[in-house]
Amino acid sequence: MEERTQSFGYWLRRRRKALDLTQEALARAVNCTRHAIRKIEADERRPSRRLAERLAEKLAIPAHEREAFLDAARAVDRVERLALDREPLARVPAEQSEPDPFVGRVDEYGLLCGLLARLGGGAGHAVLIEGEPGIGKSRLMRELARYARSRRIATFRTNCYEIERAMPYQPVIDLVSQALELAPDPALRRLAPVSLAEIAALVPAVAQRVTVPVLSSDFVEARQARLFRAIGQLFDALAEGRPLVVMVDDIQWADHASAQFLHWFARQAAARPLLVLLAYRDEALFDGERLYGMVESLKREPHTRHLALARLRLADAEALIGGDAALAARLHGETDGNPFFLCSMLHALRAGEIAPSATGELPLPEALRAAVRARLAHVPAEARAVLDQAAVIGRRFDFETLLAVTGSAEEGLLRSIEILVRRRLLREDRDGGYDFVHDKVREVAYLDVPAARRMRLHRAVAEALERRDDGEAHERDARLAEHYERARVWDAALAHMVLAAERSQKLFALREALHWLDRAVALAEAHPQALRGRALNDLYEQRGGVRAQAGLAAGAVEDMRRVIEAANREGDRLKARDALIQLGMTYRRADDYAQASACLTQALAECRAMQDERHAADTLYHLGTVAWSDGRNDEAIACHEEAVAICERLGLIDLVAVQAYHGRGEAHFNNLEPRAAIACYERSIELARGIGDKSYEQENLMMVAYAHTGIMGLADYAIAQAKFALALEIAERADLQWHMGPTLLGRDHVRGCIGRYGEAYTGMTRTLQWLESVRHTRYSLMACDFLSQLLIDLGLNAEAVEYAERGLALGAAAKVTFWRPRIIANRAIARLRLGHLDVGPELERAAAYCRAHRELYQMTRCLEGLAELALVAGDPEECLRLARELLALAERSGLRELAGAARRWCGEALAAKGEAAAARAELAGARRLARAVGRVRLVYDVERALARLGEESEAERWFAGMRESLAGTSLTLRL
Numbered sequence: 001m002e003e004r005t006q007s008f009g010y011w012l013r014r015r016r017k018a019l020d021l022t023q024e025a026l027a028r029a030v031n032c033t034r035h036a037i038r039k040i041e042a043d044e045r046r047p048s049r050r051l052a053e054r055l056a057e058k059l060a061i062p063a064h065e066r067e068a069f070l071d072a073a074r075a076v077d078r079v080e081r082l083a084l085d086r087e088p089l090a091r092v093p094a095e096q097s098e099p100d101p102f103v104g105r106v107d108e109y110g111l112l113c114g115l116l117a118r119l120g121g122g123a124g125h126a127v128l129i130e131g132e133p134g135i136g137k138s139r140l141m142r143e144l145a146r147y148a149r150s151r152r153i154a155t156f157r158t159n160c161y162e163i164e165r166a167m168p169y170q171p172v173i174d175l176v177s178q179a180l181e182l183a184p185d186p187a188l189r190r191l192a193p194v195s196l197a198e199i200a201a202l203v204p205a206v207a208q209r210v211t212v213p214v215l216s217s218d219f220v221e222a223r224q225a226r227l228f229r230a231i232g233q234l235f236d237a238l239a240e241g242r243p244l245v246v247m248v249d250d251i252q253w254a255d256h257a258s259a260q261f262l263h264w265f266a267r268q269a270a271a272r273p274l275l276v277l278l279a280y281r282d283e284a285l286f287d288g289e290r291l292y293g294m295v296e297s298l299k300r301e302p303h304t305r306h307l308a309l310a311r312l313r314l315a316d317a318e319a320l321i322g323g324d325a326a327l328a329a330r331l332h333g334e335t336d337g338n339p340f341f342l343c344s345m346l347h348a349l350r351a352g353e354i355a356p357s358a359t360g361e362l363p364l365p366e367a368l369r370a371a372v373r374a375r376l377a378h379v380p381a382e383a384r385a386v387l388d389q390a391a392v393i394g395r396r397f398d399f400e401t402l403l404a405v406t407g408s409a410e411e412g413l414l415r416s417i418e419i420l421v422r423r424r425l426l427r428e429d430r431d432g433g434y435d436f437v438h439d440k441v442r443e444v445a446y447l448d449v450p451a452a453r454r455m456r457l458h459r460a461v462a463e464a465l466e467r468r469d470d471g472e473a474h475e476r477d478a479r480l481a482e483h484y485e486r487a488r489v490w491d492a493a494l495a496h497m498v499l500a501a502e503r504s505q506k507l508f509a510l511r512e513a514l515h516w517l518d519r520a521v522a523l524a525e526a527h528p529q530a531l532r533g534r535a536l537n538d539l540y541e542q543r544g545g546v547r548a549q550a551g552l553a554a555g556a557v558e559d560m561r562r563v564i565e566a567a568n569r570e571g572d573r574l575k576a577r578d579a580l581i582q583l584g585m586t587y588r589r590a591d592d593y594a595q596a597s598a599c600l601t602q603a604l605a606e607c608r609a610m611q612d613e614r615h616a617a618d619t620l621y622h623l624g625t626v627a628w629s630d631g632r633n634d635e636a637i638a639c640h641e642e643a644v645a646i647c648e649r650l651g652l653i654d655l656v657a658v659q660a661y662h663g664r665g666e667a668h669f670n671n672l673e674p675r676a677a678i679a680c681y682e683r684s685i686e687l688a689r690g691i692g693d694k695s696y697e698q699e700n701l702m703m704v705a706y707a708h709t710g711i712m713g714l715a716d717y718a719i720a721q722a723k724f725a726l727a728l729e730i731a732e733r734a735d736l737q738w739h740m741g742p743t744l745l746g747r748d749h750v751r752g753c754i755g756r757y758g759e760a761y762t763g764m765t766r767t768l769q770w771l772e773s774v775r776h777t778r779y780s781l782m783a784c785d786f787l788s789q790l791l792i793d794l795g796l797n798a799e800a801v802e803y804a805e806r807g808l809a810l811g812a813a814a815k816v817t818f819w820r821p822r823i824i825a826n827r828a829i830a831r832l833r834l835g836h837l838d839v840g841p842e843l844e845r846a847a848a849y850c851r852a853h854r855e856l857y858q859m860t861r862c863l864e865g866l867a868e869l870a871l872v873a874g875d876p877e878e879c880l881r882l883a884r885e886l887l888a889l890a891e892r893s894g895l896r897e898l899a900g901a902a903r904r905w906c907g908e909a910l911a912a913k914g915e916a917a918a919a920r921a922e923l924a925g926a927r928r929l930a931r932a933v934g935r936v937r938l939v940y941d942v943e944r945a946l947a948r949l950g951e952e953s954e955a956e957r958w959f960a961g962m963r964e965s966l967a968g969t970s971l972t973l974r975l
Contacts, residue, residue, distance in 0.1 A: 007043045008040075008043065008046075008072050008073060009040055009041040009042055009043035009044075010041075010043075011072075012040060012041055012055070012059075013041045015059050016041075016059070019059065019060070023037045023038055023041070026055075026058065026059075029054075029058045030051060030054040030055055030058055031054065031205075032051060032432075033398055033399055033400040033432070034400065035398070035399035035400060035403075035432065036051075036399075036432040039432055045428070045432055046073065047073050048181045049070070049181045049182055050180065050181040051181075052069070052070050052073035053070065055073070056069050056070060098139070098142070099343075099347075099424055100320060100343050100346075101319060101320055102139065102143050103312065103316045103319045103320050104136070104312045104313065104316035104319075104320075104339070105136060105139075105140050105143075105309070108140060108307050108309065109140065109143060109144065111305065111307070112127065112140070112144045112275075112277075113144070113147060115127065115275055115305065116144070116147070116148060116151070116153070116243070116245065116275055119153075119243035119273040119274070119275060120243065120273065121273075122241075122272075122273055123270060123271065123272075123273070123303065124243075124269035124270065124271075124272050124273055124274035124275055124276070124303065125269055125274075125275055125276070125303050125304070125305060126266035126267070126269050126270075126275075126276045126277075126278070126298055126301065126303060126304045126305070127275070127276070127277045127278070127304070127305045127306075127307060128278055128279075128280070128295060128298060128299065128304065128305070128306045128307065129141070129277060129278065129279040129280075129307045129309065130279075130280060130281075130282045130285075130295075130306065130307065130308045130309065131279075131281070131282055131308065131309035131310075132281060132282055132283060132338070133281055133283075133340070133438075133439075133440065134338050134339060134340025134341055134438065134440070135309045135310075135311065135338060135339060135340075136309055136339045136340075137249065137279040137280075137309060138249050138279065139339070140309070141157065141247045141249065141277055141279060142157075144245070144247075144277070145157055145245070145247065148245045153242075153243050153244070153245055154182060154238070154239070154242070154243075154244050154245070155244075155245040155246075155247070156175050156178045156179065156244070156245070156246045156247065157247040157248075157249075158171045158174040158175050158178075158247070158248055158249070159171065159248070159249045159250055159395075159435075160248065160249065160250045160251055160252070160253040160254040160255075160258065161250070161253055161394065161395045161396065161439075162250075162253045162395070162439065163394045163395060163482065164253070164255070164394075164475070164478075165253050165254070165255050166255060166478060166482075166500075166512055166515045166516065167255060167475050167478040167479070167500070167512070168255050168256075168257040168258070168503075168504045168507050168509030168512040168513075169202060169255070169257050169258050169261070169507060169509060170255065170258065170475060171248055171254060171258050171262075172202070172231070172257075172258050172261050172262075173202055173203055173475075175231075175246060175248075176199060176202060176203050176231060176234065177203055177205075179234055179235060179238050180199075180203060180205070180206055180209075180234075182238060183234065183237065183238045185209055185210060187237045187238060187240075188206065188209060188210045188234075188237070189210055190237055191230070191233055191234065191237060192230075192233070192733065193212075193213045193733075194213065194226065194230070194733065194734050195226075195229070195230035195233050195234070196210060196211075196212050196213070196230075197212050197213050198223075198226050198227045198230040199227075199230050199231065199234060200212040201227070201506065201507060202227065202231075202507065223508045224257075224260070224508045225737040225774075226737060227261075227507075227508070228260075228261055228264050228265070231261070231265070232265070232268055235272075235274070236272070239272075239273065239274075241273065242273065243273040243274070243275070244272075244273065244274050244275070245274075245275045245277070246265070246274065246275070246276050246277070247276075247277040247279075248262060248276075248277070248278050248279070249279045250279065250280065250281070250439075251278050251279065251280045251291070251294075252280045252281050252284035252285075252291050255509065255511075255512050256290065256509065256511035256512060257504075257507065257508075257509035257511070257512060259290055259291070259294055262276075262278060262294075263294045263297065263298065266278060266298055266301075266304070267298070267301060269303060270301065270302075270303040278298075280295070282308070311336060311337030311338055311339075312332070312337040312338075312339055312342065313337065314328065314329060314332050314337075316337075317329075317331060317332040317337065317342060320339075320342065320343070320346075321346060327349075331345055331346060340438055340440075344372060344375065347375065347424060348374050348375045348378075351375075351378065351423070352378075372440060372441055372444040373444055373448070375423070375425070376425075376444065376445060376448070379419070379420070379423065379425070380416075380419060382412065382415075382416055383415075383416040383419040383420055385406075385416075386402070386406060386408070386413065386416040386417065386420065387420055387425060387426075387445050388445055388446075388448070388449045388457075389402065389405050389406050389457055390402055390426070390434070390436075390442075390445075391436075391442045391445040391446040391449065392405075392446065392449065392454060392457040392458055392461055393405065393461050394442075394479075395435060395436055395439060395442055396429070396433060396434070396435050397433065397434055398432070398433040398434070399413075399417070399432070399433070399434070400468070401461070401464055401465065401468070402417075402434075404460075404464035404467065404468070405457065405460045405461050405464050417434065421434075424437055425437060425441055454486070455486065455487050455488060456487070458483045458484075458486040458487035459483070459484070459487035459489060461483045462479075462480050462483035462484045462487060462489070462492070465479055465480055465483070466480060477496045477499040477500040477503060478496075478500040478503075478516070480492070480496040481493055481496035481497045481499075481500050481516065481519075484496060485497075485519075485523070490523060490527040490529065490530035491529070491530045491531075491532045493523060493530070494520055494523050494524060494527075494530040494531070494532075494534075495532075497516045497517070497519050497520040497523065498516070498517075498520055498539070498542070500516045501513045501514075501516035501517045501520065501542070501546070504516060505546055505549075510546055510549055510550040511550065513546050514543065514546055514547065514550060514552075517539065517542060517543040517546060518543070520539055521536075521539050521540070521543060524536050524539060535566075537562065537563050537566040537567070540559040540560075540562045540563050540566075541559065541560070541563045541579065541582075543555075543559050544556045544557075544558075544559030544560040544563065544582065544586070545582060547559060547586075548560075548582070548585065548586040548589060551589065551590075553586055553587070553589065553590035553592070556583075556586045557583065557586055557587070560579050560582055560583040560586060561583070563575070563576075563579040564576050564579045564580060564583065567579060573606060573610065574610070576606070577603050577606040577607065577610070577615070580599050580600070580602055580603035580606070581599075581600065581603045581615075581618075581619055581622065583599045584596045584597075584598075584599035584600035584603060584622060584623075584626070585600075585622060587599060588622070588625070588626050588629065591629075591814055591815045591816055592815075593626055593627075593629065593630040596626045597623065597626055597627070600619055600622055600623045600626065601623065603619050604616060604619045604620065604623065607619055613646050613649075613650060614646075614650065614652065614656060616646060617642075617643045617646040617647055617650075617652070617656050617657075617660055618643075618656045618659070620639045620640070620642050620643035620646070620660075621639070621640065621643045621656070621659045621660050621663050623635075623639045624636040624637075624638075624639030624640040624643065624663045624667065625663060627639060628663075628666060628667065628670065629778070629816070629818055630817055630818075631817040631818065631820065631821075631849070631853060631855060632853050633667060633670040633671060633853050633854045633855045634852070634853045634854040635853075636663070636666070636667045636670070637667040637668075637671060637854060639663075640660065640663040640664040640666075640667045641664065641667075643656075643659075643660040643663065643664070644660045644661060644664045644680075646660075647660045647661070653687055653690055653691070654691060655691065655693065657687050658684050658687045658688045658691065658693060658696050659684075659696070661680045661681075661683045661684035661687065662680070662681065662684040662696060662699065662700055662703075664680045665677045665678070665679075665680030665681040665684065665700070665703060666703070668680060669703065669706070669707060669712070669713075669857065670854070670855055670856070670857055670858075671854045671855075671856050671857070672856035672857045672859075672860070672889060672893050672895070673893060674707040674708075674712070674713035674714050674893060674894075674895070675714070675893070675894065677703070677707050677713075678704055678707050678708075681700040681701075681703050681704045681707070682700070682704065684696060684700045685697055685700045685701065685704075688700065694730060694734040694736065695734075695736055695738075695739070697730060698727050698730040698731050698734070698736055698739050698743075699727075699739050701723055701726055701727040701730065702723070702724065702727040702739060702742060702743045702746060704723050705719075705720045705721075705722075705723030705724040705727060705743075705746055705750075706720075706746055708720035708723065709746070709749065709750060709753065710753055710895075710896075710897030710898070710933055710935050711753075711789075711857075711860075711861070711897065711898070712857050713895065714894060714895065714896070715895065715896040715897035715898075715933040715935070716933070717750055717753060717754055717933065717934055720746075720750050721747070721750055724743060724746050724747040724750065725747070727739075727743050728740075728743050728744070728747065731743055738776075741767055741770065741771045741776055741779040741783075742779050742782060744763060744767045745764060745767055745779065745782055745783055745786055747763070748760045748763035748764045748767070748786070749764075749786045749790075751763070752764075752786070752789075752790045752793065753934075753935055753936070753937075754934050754935070754936060755934075755936035755961060755962060755965055756965055757790065757793070757794060757962060757965045757966055757969075757971070758965050758966045758967065758968060758969045758971070759965075760790055761787070761790060761969060761971060762969065764783055764786055764787050764790065765787065767783060768780060768783035768784070768787065771783060772810075777810055777811070777814040777816055778816060778818050778819070780807070780810055781807045781810060781811055781816065781818060781819040781820075781823065782819055783807075784803050784804060784806055784807025784810070784823060785804075785807060785819055785822050785823050785826060787800075787803045788800040788801075788803040788804040788807070788823065788826040788827065788830065789826055791803065791830075792826060792829055792830050792833070793936075793937040794962070794966070794971060794973055794974065794975075795833075795973060795974035795975040796971065796972075796974055797830040797831070797833045797834050797974075798830075798834060800826060800827075800830035801827055801830045801831055801834070804823050804824075804826045804827035804830065805827065807819075807823045808820070808823055808824070808827070811823075819858075820846075821846040821847075821849060821850050821855060821858040821859070821861070821862060822858045822861050824842055824843070824846045824862075825843060825846060825858075825861040825862045825864070825865045826861070827839075828842055828843045828865045828869075829864070829865045829868065832865065832868060832869055832872060837869070837872065837873060839865070839869060840866070840869055843862050843865045843866050843869065844862075844866065846858075846859075846862045847859050847862035847863060847866065850862060856889065860886060860889060860890075860898055863882050863885060863886045863889075864886065864901060864905070866882050867879045867882040867883050867886065867905045867909075868905070870882060870909075871905070871908055871909060871912060876908075876909040876910075876912035876913045877909070877913070879905060879908065879909040879912070880905075880906060880909035880910065880913075882905070883902050883903075883905035883906045883909060884902070884906065886898065886901070886902040886905070887899060887902035887903065887906065890902055896929050896932065896933050897929070897930070897933045897935050897938065899929055900925075900926045900928075900929030900930045900933070900935070900938055900942070901926075901938060903922045903923070903925045903926035903929065904922075904923065904926040904930075904938065904941060904942050904945065906922040907919045907920070907921075907922035907923035907926060907942075907945055908945055910922060911945070911948070911949060916949055919945075919949060920946070920949055920951065923942055923945050923946050923949070923951075924946075926938075926942045927939070927942045927943070927946065930942055936958065936961070936962060937962075939958055940955060940958040940959060940962065940975070943955035943958060959973070959975065962975075
């Protein structure tokens with residue numbers, strides 16, 4: 001009981017000594033620094049929630065005392081004062097006191113407090129805080145953080161740093177780490193497994209608390225979207241509907257990946273009780289397109305507020321100084337009201353570090369830099385040396401690293417740090433590390449270090465960081481690359497640049513990966529000795545692959561051609577062939593199909609010459625995919641057939657076989673052979689499940705669903721709906737964003753076919769908007785096709801023409817011929833129904849192209865259009881011929897809905913010829929088929945045709961059902 005009356009630091013020290021642990025041993029055990037343990041035991045800081053949990057575990061705190069221990073660790077004063085609120089969000093570190101009064105920001109502070117108060121309504125806000133360096137952006141956010149925490153609102157703060165702008169996700173990692181500290185384990189376990197995996201890729205320490213699955217391979221776009229969503233889910237799980245505040249300072253220095261996340265996260269605030277504050281320097285707005293685009297985009301959001309901070313007024317300066325009007329006027333005039341300049345001068349004056357000249361003027365050459373230099377000139381020599389060394393480390397640093405760099409005695413270093421903190425040049429952060437009070441202080445100190453000494457210090461920092469094993473792998477290589485390069489240790493710098501690039505690539509931060517690879521290539525070209533046995537072409541190959549992933553086709557081609565030329569010079573056929581395959585896929589990503597085919601054909605010839613059948617099968621799959629993407633399904637069929645034959649001969653059950661069967665299925669599907677396609681898809685699903693590939697399992701299930709729809713397959717909409725639902729479930733559970741678009745389109749297409757027009761239209765338009773925003777061109781073309789067909793079904797032909805032309809323009813801009821014949825056919829049919837009879841030539845060209853390239857499922861839509869045109873033009877005999885050709889295609893493949901459409905046109909043609917009995921027979925057959933498959937518009941068309949022949953018809957009932965399905969939408973039936 002005696003221990004419970006003492007401070008927590010005293011209790012911790014007693015417990016540690018009872019277990020015979022040194023501070024260093026305990027620090028290693030709980031993954032923090034010895035300096036941090038020392039500060040906790042001296043009651044100079046509080047452990048974070050996560051650190052307290054690790055301390056409880058390592059100090060063997062009994063289970064029944066664990067919660068009291070954690071509460072005591074986070075309490076304000078003494079151990080006997082247990083937590084006032086046991087909810088994790090209430091346990092936040094105390095704020096340090098500010099040295100200067102908070103003045104001149106009454107309006108801005110009031111606005112922010114008002115936004116905070118309105119978070120209870122469930123909707124949030126984003127705030128952009130803009131201003132020059134030293135204007136008070138950080139201070140305003142710190143004051144709001146104090147207010148939020150006094151209201152028991154969880155608040156997360158971080159900074160972006162200039163030296164870290166090439167390190168992907170640094171501010172995001174900091175925010176996620178803070179959230180993980182507060183999140184209890186049950187909240188983490190409620191996250192989807194794939195979300196935990198993405199978070200663990202960013203902050204590996206989460207795997208120490210919960211089981212994390214292995215990530216499946218996926219597209220870069222999907223992985224990045226999945227990470228953003230996972231972080232959003234983490235904050236949602238932490239908040240549980242309560243308000244949260246997230247603040248990020250100096251976003252002008254955010255890396256590209258972090259900027260993308262912050263942009264996304266700020267937009268998400270509209271639908272959450274979330275206040276997001278982003279601060280940046282106004283001078284940086286026009287230095288880079290990225291920041292300007294982000295700010296302008298967010299300004300257009302209705303939930304965003306923009307605060308441009310002005311300089312202090314004279315009255316504010318008087319309030320800051322404390323009533324000395326003359327001094328306030330002088331300082332305000334010299335600093336022009338910049339708060340940081342003003343405070344720097346005031347502190348220097350009060351400390352006696354500067355004094356007015358004989359004429360009464362204050363020394364302020366070069367504004368702040370002179371003021372900072374004047375302050376630094378009065379720092380004791382020992383402390384100034386420490387400040388210089390800290391400036392070389394970077395804006396943020398910890399005690400252990402500084403100790404290793406300086407080589408000082410621990411007590412002496414602590415004294416120097418205390419001097420620098422007291423002089424308000426450094427401040428201690430919430431984790432026990434240190435930060436410069438302003439980046440200008442670090443900049444001045446850094447530039448004042450002589451170049452030779454600066455180089456030596458960078459090397460000492462790098463060596464100290466390399467000796468440490470503190471788990472900071474996400475930034476370690478990037479920091480080492482920076483310091484070794486500035487130290488001119490070229491080989492070490494190059495090695496760590498490559499490692500930093502690989503780390504960035506794993507986090508799908510492709511711009512940051514390219515930044516490091518560009519620097520690595522430049523360094524290797526300038527200092528070949530840095531390669532240390534590594535081939536320069538390896539760097540070109542690595543960069544080419546990342547450039548291709550990032551969509552930088554021209555640069556990727558340049559790099560891969562260098563690799564191929566070098567491999568050919570050295571006689572390395574294997575290297576040349578693999579590079580050719582990569583080059584072919586690069587051209588395919590750029591939709592340059594001619595070049596892609598040429599490269600892959602050459603690579604295939606090499607595979608055959610080397611008798612490497614497995615790589616031949618892989619190359620054939622890629623060749624087939626290129627041909628299919630270019631509307632040459634005849635070539636795709638041949639490639640995929642050969643790839644499958646090789647896989648069967650070799651007994652392959654790996655990814656090559658999964659792809660080969662999937663590709664073969666697509667070739668059958670395009671050739672109007674749905675049953676053969678389904679067999680291939682199901683074999684690919686079996687193989688994908690065997691190797692744990694959720695991406696291909698989902699994509700194959702989606703394609704099985706498409707093969708059961710009416711216009712493309714067997715017209716069993718019940719099975720199609722079930723398969724789409726299963727595919728969506730897998731896509732959502734595994735967060736396969738790349739496949740979500742076509743799966744959602746397929747589901748809504750089925751809804752439209754069975755008469756749920758309102759739901760279908762709403763879903764399709766929403767999906768198209770998303771697909772265009774993420775530039776998934778091929779799937780956008782599918783959306784335009786489905787929407788134009790849906791609108792034709794509703795008689796909205798002018799609107800259908802607009803969507804068809806939108807799709808054709810998208811395809812032309814991207815040089816993509818995928819899906820083009822169907823979109824042309826839809827536009828022609830819609831224009832025909834608007835009275836334009838000039839659509840015949842384009843329909844005939846599209847049909848001839850499809851027939852020549854075995855794109856038969858697209859050709860059927862062209863035949864429907866030509867049949868309708870012939871009937872409208874008064875040529876029932878031609879309509880009958882085309883309808884019978886359509887019927888033969890349908891019956892050959894067992895396509896019930898297509899057979900019903902063909903019989904409908906046969907009936908219409910026969911009726912026009914005056915052969916009523918034959919027409920009734922054909923239309924009766926069409927009615928049976930249309931009702932059997934549930935295709936609503938086809939039933940309605942057949943019922944109307946029968947009514948025109950005097951037969952009993954239910955056309956009005958079907959019309960009423962179609963109109964009812966549009967309730968709540970802006971659509972009107974125009975049949």
